[in-house]
Amino acid sequence: MTATSLTSTQGAGRAGDKIFSGAALAAGCLILAVLFGVALFLVVQAIPALTAPAADIQGGKGFFAYIWPIVIGTLIAAVIALVIATPVAIGVALFISHFAPRGLASGLGYVVDLLAAIPSVIYGAWGAAFLAKEISPAYNWLAENMGWLPIFQGPASATGKTILTAGIVLSVMVLPIITSLSREIFLQTPKLHEEAALALGATRWEMIKMSVLPFARPGIISAIMLGLGRALGETMAVALVLSSGALTASLIQSGNQTIAAEIALNFPEASGLKVSTLIAAGLVLFIITLAVNMIARWIITRHKEFSGAN
Amino acid sequence: MTSTLTPVRSKRSALTKGQLPKYAPYAVLAAALIAGAAILALIGFNPFGWGIVSAILFAIGLVSWSAAVEGSRKAKDKLATCLVVGSFLVALLPLFSVIWTVLANGVPGLINPGFLTTSMNGVTGVYDNKAVEEGAPVLGGIYHAFLGTVQITLLATVISVPVGLLTAIYLVEYGHDGRLARAITFFVDVMTGIPSIVAGLFSAAFFFAVVGPGTKTGAVAAVALSVLMIPVVVRSSEEMLKIVPNELREAAYALGVRKWRTIIKVVIPTAISGIASGVTLAIARVIGETAPILVTAGFATSINSNVFSGWMASLPTFIYTQILNPTSPANPDPSSQRAWGAALVLIILVMVLNLGARLIARIFAPRTGR
Numbered sequence: 049m050t051a052t053s054l055t056s057t058q059g060a061g062r063a064g065d066k067i068f069s070g071a072a073l074a075a076g077c078l079i080l081a082v083l084f085g086v087a088l089f090l091v092v093q094a095i096p097a098l099t100a101p102a103a104d105i106q107g108g109k110g111f112f113a114y115i116w117p118i119v120i121g122t123l124i125a126a127v128i129a130l131v132i133a134t135p136v137a138i139g140v141a142l143f144i145s146h147f148a149p150r151g152l153a154s155g156l157g158y159v160v161d162l163l164a165a166i167p168s169v170i171y172g173a174w175g176a177a178f179l180a181k182e183i184s185p186a187y188n189w190l191a192e193n194m195g196w197l198p199i200f201q202g203p204a205s206a207t208g209k210t211i212l213t214a215g216i217v218l219s220v221m222v223l224p225i226i227t228s229l230s231r232e233i234f235l236q237t238p239k240l241h242e243e244a245a246l247a248l249g250a251t252r253w254e255m256i257k258m259s260v261l262p263f264a265r266p267g268i269i270s271a272i273m274l275g276l277g278r279a280l281g282e283t284m285a286v287a288l289v290l291s292s293g294a295l296t297a298s299l300i301q302s303g304n305q306t307i308a309a310e311i312a313l314n315f316p317e318a319s320g321l322k323v324s325t326l327i328a329a330g331l332v333l334f335i336i337t338l339a340v341n342m343i344a345r346w347i348i349t350r351h352k353e354f355s356g357a358n
Numbered sequence: 359m360t361s362t363l364t365p366v367r368s369k370r371s372a373l374t375k376g377q378l379p380k381y382a383p384y385a386v387l388a389a390a391l392i393a394g395a396a397i398l399a400l401i402g403f404n405p406f407g408w409g410i411v412s413a414i415l416f417a418i419g420l421v422s423w424s425a426a427v428e429g430s431r432k433a434k435d436k437l438a439t440c441l442v443v444g445s446f447l448v449a450l451l452p453l454f455s456v457i458w459t460v461l462a463n464g465v466p467g468l469i470n471p472g473f474l475t476t477s478m479n480g481v482t483g484v485y486d487n488k489a490v491e492e493g494a495p496v497l498g499g500i501y502h503a504f505l506g507t508v509q510i511t512l513l514a515t516v517i518s519v520p521v522g523l524l525t526a527i528y529l530v531e532y533g534h535d536g537r538l539a540r541a542i543t544f545f546v547d548v549m550t551g552i553p554s555i556v557a558g559l560f561s562a563a564f565f566f567a568v569v570g571p572g573t574k575t576g577a578v579a580a581v582a583l584s585v586l587m588i589p590v591v592v593r594s595s596e597e598m599l600k601i602v603p604n605e606l607r608e609a610a611y612a613l614g615v616r617k618w619r620t621i622i623k624v625v626i627p628t629a630i631s632g633i634a635s636g637v638t639l640a641i642a643r644v645i646g647e648t649a650p651i652l653v654t655a656g657f658a659t660s661i662n663s664n665v666f667s668g669w670m671a672s673l674p675t676f677i678y679t680q681i682l683n684p685t686s687p688a689n690p691d692p693s694s695q696r697a698w699g700a701a702l703v704l705i706i707l708v709m710v711l712n713l714g715a716r717l718i719a720r721i722f723a724p725r726t727g728r
Contacts, residue, residue, distance in 0.1 A: 062616075064616060064618045064619070065616050065617055067616045067618075068527075068617075068618035068621070068622075069532050069618070071524055072524045072525070072527045072528035072531070072532055073528055073532065074524075075520070075522075075523075075524030075525040075528060076524075076525045076528040076529065076533075076538065076542045077538075078521055078525075078527055079521070079542060079545065079546060079549070079588060079589075079592070080541065080542060080545055082549075082585060082588070083545050083548070083549055085560070085564065086552070086556070086557070086560040086585070088566065089560055089562055089563040089564045089567060090556070090559060090560060092563070093563040093566060093567065125528070135445065136445045136448055136449055137441045137445075137449075138445075139441060139444070139445025139446065140442075140445050140446045140449045142442050143442045143443060143445065143446040144446075147439065147443065148446075152463075158716075159450070159453070160449060161577070162453060162709075162712070163449070163452070163453050165642060165643075165708050165709070166453075166456055166646075166705065166714050167645075167646020167647070167648070167674060167704055167708060168554075168646065168647075168648060168649075168707070169646065169674045169677050169678055169704075170460060170649040170677070170680075170701050170704065170705060171456065171457065171700070173677060173681055173698070173701055174455070174456045174459050174460070175698065177459065177463070177676075178455065178459045178692075179455075204657065220452040222532075223449055227449070236550055249437035251431055251432060251434070252435055252438075252439070253434055253437075253438035253439070254431065254433040254434075254435070256438070274551065277423050277551040277553075278370060278525045278551070280553065281552070281553020281554065281555065281556065282553070283552075283554065283555045283648070283649035283650060284552070284648045284674075284678065287678075287682075288678070288681060288682065308553060308649065311555055311559065311649075312555060312648075312649050312652055312653070314563075315559075315581065315652070315653045316652060316653065316656065316657070319572070321677045323566075323571075326559075327559055327563055330555065330556050330559040333553055333555075333556055334552070334553070334556045336555070337551055337552065338548060338550070338551075338552075340552075341547075341548050341551035342548055344551075345544060345547045345548060349544075
């Protein structure tokens with residue numbers, strides 16, 4: 049009896065092994081299939097818009113005339129977000145990794161992570177209801193005193209719902225991403241490098257400048273790229289904050305539009321060719337973010353091989 | 359200034375010569391606060407401006423004092439410290455501002471009777487106009503949206519967790535860092551960067567092609583959320599499975615246990631706390647996603663308990679539509695009250711999930727025996 053039960057469990061075990069490893073493999077392949085499917089279905093649904101006569105597309109000048117201004121608008125918003133977020137994020141990461149008291153550091157890191165937990169629609173609502181109102185006097189001041197710069201050309205928007213406000217909201221949203229990645233890299237700096245610098249009499253800032261920052265540079269670059277990927281694809285903050293319009297150079301007037309917000313604002317009511325056009329716009333966004341993310345990941349992987357970190 | 363400092367300096371030992379006294383930061387802070395208040399009193403006082411002006415004065419004061427006494431290297435160090443601490447404080451501003459805005463605007467909506475137990479079914483602009491003009495109670499609530507969010511997120515979790523966990527098991531236990539495993543790791547990382555609206559469009563395009571144009575149900579939204587959720591689950595589970603000590607696996611193999619039994623009975627139970635907290639964090643991440651639901655589930659004002667047919671509301675899209683298209687365009691105040699109430703509920707939900715994840719990780723952490 050023991051012999052039969054032994055063989056039977058063995059048989060079940062062997063089959064179980066096969067089934068289990070097969071399921072694990074299938075799940076892994078499913079992920080590759082999904083990513084491939086994302087690209088495939090977007091292309092299939094976008095083809096009607098890409099092949100349609102120019103006059104049928106919104107604006108009447110063809111798909112590329114339609115997508116061009118919103119690609120530029122997306123880039124403008126993302127660049128504003130990164131210009132604001134990067135220095136602050138690196139400062140915060142340094143504060144948590146090298147300046148804050150040891151006992152507090154993980155708690156403070158958690159507080160910054162809370163920024164990432166807040167849903168994007170709430171950031172959008174906050175930007176539209178609070179930030180836009182509070183910041184519009186500053187736009188008036190910029191229009192009066194810095195109006196000779198094309199980007200601050202007046203008259204400033206009275207509601208404050210401009211691409212600059214949207215960029216500021218986006219910067220708050222990408223800040224925790226850049227912070228948490230840079231923090232990880234800063235903490236991986238070899239302790240011996242830091243201690244050697246301090247032993248030679250360097251101040252804390254000199255130690256950071258000489259040992260931490262050079263070590264972390266590739267990591268910081270890829271963190272910024274990942275933040276860029278997030279800023280490019282963020283929808284709600286822009287859709288709720290920006291009162292959109294044609295492409296304009298001035299950041300403090302209403303106008304400009306991003307791909308993601310354009311899709312969110314128009315897709316629910318769209319039908320027919322308009323759906324295809326918006327899916328094609330999504331495809332363009334997908335390709336841009338995919339390229340940015342792949343470059344960032346490639347930098348991280350290369351860096352990993354060099355440093356032996358992780 | 360130097361003349362007043364000289365007697366103090368002469369008392370010190372040679373070792374501490376040329377350093378700022380210990381009370382220096384506090385003295386400069388006090389001076390900066392007073393000077394800041396004085397400057398703002400001239401142009402109109404407000405606490406926010408006071409904080410900023412004082413912080414700038416503090417940095418200038420401390421750095422220039424340090425430059426005068428300690429030399430440029432120490433001064434640069436002080437400047438860097440000021441900038442780093444300052445950037446942390448700047449990062450906290452939006453966090454507190456967002457939480458304060460949501461609390462201040464959301465509490466009136468939340469304590470409105472019936473807010474959590476009624477839907478928006480039949481609530482039209484007429485009632486909102488009455489609420490503003492005649493002081494009638496604001497009608498309507500978020501019951502339908504709350505139900506939709508729970509259903510969509512639950513379905514997304516049911517799809518994502520098995521796929522994500524099995525993939526993580528493949529990567530750690532079967533992949534052996536081979537070419538396929540590395541490809542999966544790379545594309546999972548790339549997938550974390552897919553914009554949420556593209557995930558929504560993919561799901562919509564998929565169902566348009568398979569089921570028929572214009573298919574918008576809760577299930578479509580759940581598939582979209584799964585695309586966002588799977589990579590998060592894979593990454594966190596992979597990390598957790600990796601730190602399970604190899605000795606445990608080897609001990610199980612030595613006792614003649616099959617590999618799949620080892621994984622189910624030894625590896626996963628050891629890592630379960632980390633996996634559970636990772637899944638909770640993944641749920642917290644997708645529960646607030648708006649864009650994918652917006653393009654996949656449409657809008658509904660009534661309760662829909664079937665994820666497989668009909669449009670479905672959710673908390674994020676409820677907030678979005680109430681702000682952007684108020685129920686009564688003439689009087690948007692009741693709508694914005696409902697939107698902020700829903701935002702407060704959503705933020706509480708996300709925070710509870712985040713804290714829950716930390717608690718799970720702490721309570722169910724395996725005992726290391728040390």
